[in-house]
Amino acid sequence: MSLIVQKYGGTSVGTTERIGNVADKVAGWRDKGNDVVVVVSAMSGETNRLIGLASDITDKPSPREMDVLVSTGEQVTIALLCMALEQRGYPARSYTGSQVHILTDSSFSKARILDIDNQNVQKDLSAGRVVVVAGFQGVDEHGSITTLGRGGSDTTAVALAAALKADECQIYTDVDGVYTTDPRVVSDARRLNKITFEEMLEMASLGSKVLQIRAVEFAGKYNVPLRVLSSFEEGEGTLISYEDEEMEDALISGIAFNRDEAKLTILGVPDQPGVAHKILGPISEANVEVDMIVQNIAEDSTTDFTFTVHRNDYDKALDILKQSADELGAREVNGDNKIIKISLVGVGMRSHAGIASKMFETLAGEGINIRMISTSEIKISVVVDEKYLELGVRALHEAFELEKSPQ
Incomplete structure (x- = not known):
């Protein structure tokens, strides 16, 4: 028997029919002999509705009261899912973040998890119940309700999996796994069977929206195997875990890109110690x-x-840089907010030379000029003009043959 923690996002529980579908999935895992803990988000659109109600009242709501308000969305979902499970003959019990005592700091709207009391959850699992926990929320040492910020339900699921020493944490979403790049840009992008925590962290930080960075960091820190699955299709999804020999076969695991980049340059600054701090400090x-x-x-x-x-x-940033330029006696300040970043990510870079050279050659072959370059042990990033985003991603995807499974 395995212990599985599952997380279902807002679109997965967006209607009562979809909540019923989630109950069927959970029932399927129970029928296989697994213990199951389910973490759910609010129904899609509900959090925005609640925020809208607050804005009708005041322009500056108290952060504490906003957390009290928006946390109610998940409370609706946990109750409805438990009803659906019990209607199907599977005993279930719901918990809010405060009831399961997910202890956080007091940073309202962006709280960090400090500890989890899993005793009640363990008792319910031992009694054969499915446990359904509200994601995105916790409680601070003063008893105040807190929320964890964007992607908080993912973080809740991973933290619970770590506290319960679960065999796997499954993140159900509207995609069926992690792809070599965005399939909307490259039609033959391939779903990855496996990816390392390091690679997923890089992909998430570089623009991939499949998982939130905090959840991946938490999973890596506590060695919680993560699996990304589709709520709407059957499949094995993508397993995110520590590196193994099979993963080393792939030079490049994926291509991430970020449209939200802007570049600033200050020219003719005196070359002396402390200048970088004087520029970046403000x-x-x-x-x-x-x-x-x-x-x-x-x-x-x-x-x-x-x-x-x-x-x-x-x-x-441009206004601040212009002020600094006057103080430093710089010759000129300029900027460009029409750029994007494209990144190759792969643990195979550690042991293979020539990746950067091939990347630069490929982009040059398409007439794409590189503005900036940044590297790490498993990543190469370049900044180019935003008009070249799709061309650059497609060319690199083809050059590194990412549509093919590693042999």
Whole structure:
């Protein structure tokens, strides 16, 4: 007998009919002899409806009361799913985040999980019940309801799986796994049978929306095998776990891309210690996250400093950089918010040379000019003009033959 933790997102439980379908899936796993804990999100659209109600009342709601409000969405789903399971003859019991005592810090709307008391869940499992837990929420040390922010239900499921020492954590969503790249861009993108935590972290941080970064980090930290499955189709999905020999066969596992990039450059800055901090310090203080950084030293003892930020932060960062330029005596400041980032990801890069060279050759062959380059042990990222996104991704996907399964 295995212990399985399953998570179903908003679209999976968007109607009572779909909740019934989820109950059938859970029943199928129970019939195979497994213990099952289910984590659910609010029904699709419900959280936005609740936020809309708050905005009808006030422009500046209390963060604490907003968490009390939006956490009610999941409470509806857990009760309806338990009803559906019991109607099918499977004993079930629902828990809110506070009832199962998912202890968090007090950062309302973006709380972090500190501890989970799994005693009641274990008792119910021992009694043969399916346990249904509200995702996205917890309780702080003062008894206040908290929510975990975007992707919080994924994080709840992984944390519960870790606390219960589950055999697998299954994330059911509207796609049937992790693909070599977005199938909407490359029609012959291939579903991956396996991917490592490291690769999935890179893919998630670089723009892949299949899983939230926090959930993958949590799973990697506590060695919880993750599987991404479709709520609407049968299949084995994609298993996310630690690296094994089979995974090393693939040079590249996938291509991620991010449309939300913007680039800023400050030219002619004095080349002396502390300049980088003087440039990026005010940017950081404004809560703007910097991604890629490139510095070029000129013959006249000045340096050109380029970095990327999220496109939503472009105007703010540009204004700050212009102020810094005056203080530093820089020659010029310019920016570009019409760029994108394309990244190759794969643990096979560690032991194979020539990946970067082939990437650059492929892009050059399509007439795509590279603006910036960043590398890590299992990733190569390039910044190019946004008009080349689909062409670049398709060309790289074909060049590295990602449509083919590794032999």
